[in-house]
Amino acid sequence: MTILNLGSKTTILGFIPNDVVTATKLGSAIDLTNYEGDMVVMLDAEAGGASITYAVKLTASDTSGGTYTDVTGGAFTTTTANTLLLEKIFVNVTDIKRFVKVSVTVAGGTGAGALKLQILAH
Numbered sequence: 001m002t003i004l005n006l007g008s009k010t011t012i013l014g015f016i017p018n019d020v021v022t023a024t025k026l027g028s029a030i031d032l033t034n035y036e037g038d039m040v041v042m043l044d045a046e047a048g049g050a051s052i053t054y055a056v057k058l059t060a061s062d063t064s065g066g067t068y069t070d071v072t073g074g075a076f077t078t079t080t081a082n083t084l085l086l087e088k089i090f091v092n093v094t095d096i097k098r099f100v101k102v103s104v105t106v107a108g109g110t111g112a113g114a115l116k117l118q119i120l121a122h
Contacts, residue, residue: 009122010120010121010122011035011120011121011122012118012119012120013030013118013119013120013121014117014118014119015027015028015030015041015101015102015117015118015119016102016104016115016116016117017116018044018114018115018116019114019115019116020111020112020113020114021048021054021104021106021111021113021114021115022106022110022111022112023106023110023111024103024104024105024106025103025104025106026101026102026103026104027101027102027103027104027117028101029061029064029099029100029101030099030100030101030119031064031098031099032093032096032098032099032100032121033098035093035121035122036093036094036122037092037093037094037122038090038091038092038093039090039091039092039093039119039120039121039122040088040089040090040119040120040121041058041074041088041089041090041091041117041118041119042086042087042088042116042117042118042119042120043056043076043085043086043087043088043115043116043117044085044086044115044116044117045079045084045085045086045113045114045115045116046084046113046114046115047079047082047083047084047113048079048081048082048106048108048111048112048113049081049082049109049110049111049112049113050081050082051081051082051108051109052079052081052082052106052107052108052109052110052111052112052113053078053079053080053081053106053107053108054078054079054085054104054105054106054107054111054113054115055075055076055078055079055104055105055107056075056076056078056102056103056104056105056115056117057070057071057074057075057076057102057103058070058071058074058075058091058096058100058101058102058103059071059074059100059101059102059103060074060096060097060098060099060100060101061097061098061099061101062097062098062099063098063099064099066099068099068101068103069097071091071096071100072095073089073090073091074089074091074096075089076089081108084113093121102117
């Protein structure tokens with residue numbers, strides 16, 4: 001068993017700070033150059049309202065302003081109408097392109113729930 005000091009080597013990166021998401025949203029690009037190994041991506045979604053769902057996924061590109069494609073294994077469970085969701089996924093930084101964004105698709109009307117999406121990377 002290897003014991004790592006993850007506390008001092010881990011960085012919190014914010015895709016979407018705690019924010020009310022009322023319509024489809026694309027987050028800002030995050031450069032993963034200085035990170036390695038698995039990163040933990042955490043979604044905390046509040047109930048969005050009757051019939052409202054949130055589909056959240058990661059996309060990546062070789063350049064910040066380039067064409068972004070879906071990250072394999074980078075999608076969260078789509079929220080159920082009027083239900084909260086707390087979920088984490090793991091993505092290996094070396095398996096994806098340099099720049100990563102998050103895409104949130106709101107369906108079923110105008111959302112009214114808050115989302116927070118963060119990365120723990122080292």
